[in-house]
Amino acid sequence: MTNEKLSSSLEDYLEVIYNYIDKNEKVRAIDISRELSVSRASVTEALKKLADKKLINYGRYDMISMTEYGRTKAIEVIEKHNTLQYFFEEIMGLDSNEAAQTACKIEHIISENVFDRFTDLRNFHQNHPEYTEAFKKHYRDK
């Protein structure tokens, strides 16, 4: 009951919360609201759902903290994000902004399997920078 798939939207909330806590900062609803460009009311709603699912601990006016389970889930999403960001930025050569935006959308919809392949691709390019270079040359000279 604690392992249903999270919606894209809740994954985004979780990710933001994790990133704050990871920097040893406390997160307020308003921080999340700014980060995700949603209203404070929407944040309240999302926090309730995350707490329901045992991903975070929180209560009215309490500091938000994460459960172990929430941390695990957050890290999963963030790893997907990083791998995708690498792909779009370092391999595909998109500017880091567009790479991030694209990664943000795709991170929620790929399976473990597809994610593993992206990880392989990243390793491959890190071990063989000449391939990355060859492709970059290809689209530069298009």
Place this chain on the structure above:
Amino acid sequence: MTNEKLSSSLEDYLEVIYNYIDKNEKVRAIDISRELSVSRASVTEALKKLADKKLINYGRYDMISMTEYGRTKAIEVIEKHNTLQYFFEEIMGLDSNEAAQTACKIEHIISENVFDRFTDLRNFHQNHPEYTEAFKKHYRDK
């Protein structure tokens, strides 16, 4: 007013309709309903929206046909789909089913820019099969 961005869902409907018409078959609501695994009622609703947006022509019990504009839009989506399918199947080496599923989700969320890069990547691999081979070897031997 005729150029708002389509939702993922409406893009899916449009794609299915195009594919039927492209095969010179007439599309019925029930065909779409089966293809997309939604109720016939949902199809009616979607068809109304597509007609509102001038992507298809239809009326109660009429044969569904596409406008030129609809055709253009459908082709855009389908090209994204094909390019992504190539990427996931031929480059990433996923089975064609998982490649298709993944392409279906991603086709709705990538920008023109990102799509162009995937096209470049496809060209690159088609011109340099040795790169594809090298990567395949890499993940096979993992």
Place this chain on the structure above:
DNA sequence: ACAATTTGTTAGGTTACCCTTACAATTAAT
């Protein structure tokens, strides 16, 4: 300490999708 500001929550709406049920229109079978 207390007024002013900031932040969190509630209540009430909206929109996009999807559903089921029931009925209407069309098509097929005899």
Place this chain on the structure above:
DNA sequence: ATTAATTGTAAGGGTAACCTAACAAATTGT
């Protein structure tokens, strides 16, 4: 041609995400 089956539509609901407005609680500045 009439019944039976299939297909299309309307009505009424549900859910997830979002919003605004109003109010409550906490924090800050002096």
